[in-house]
Amino acid sequence: ETGVTQSPTHLIKTRGQQVTLRCSSQSGHNTVSWYQQALGQGPQFIFQYYREEENGRGNFPPRFSGLQFPNYSSELNVNALELDDSALYLCASSLRLLADTDTQYFGPGTRLTVL
């Protein structure tokens, strides 16, 4: 069984640029969530996708957007990068069942540095 994978591992961008991060969910999982983890902090929820539709969003501006594809892989796009966007971006996949007992499994993350 393949786990959650993310690409790229590391990325360096300059302020104002745009970035796309990718995530392949664990086999059989239909839900993907994205989190931002600033240095020394816990992860903060950005948004979640379920069956290709956004299905919940945290306190992040609209320049953070995403997609989920038919194979349940996902992208996180960030426009107009700011210095404070420097963080580890984590993708988590899960299988949503009727009962809310699904567990989220995390990928290794993408380390984004904005200069």
Next chain:
Amino acid sequence: GDSVTQMEGPVTLSEEAFLTINCTYTATGYPSLFWYVQYPGEGLQLLLKATKADDKGSNKGFEATYRKETTSFHLEKGSVQVSDSAVYFCALRKRNSGNTPLVFGKGTRLSVIA
């Protein structure tokens, strides 16, 4: 809103010492509770979970009991190893629907020395 508070680190212990990392939460309803571990340079790994009051989650010698009366989910291990050195995150998740996110504490860094 919902929140998780963890004891601040870093925590430094000698090998074979007893570990406790405190975690308390604030939430409406009855959330599921989790401990995740993050090793250096890696993402998060689920360590253990509990979904209702008095449940005990356990894995790799770590344990935590869901205490509704004290809204706590403290992580314990009887004898730590150098390989347990990592950052530990306590988290909760509401159980009322399928799209609720994890809410994390700030993490507690554990260093175990030989």
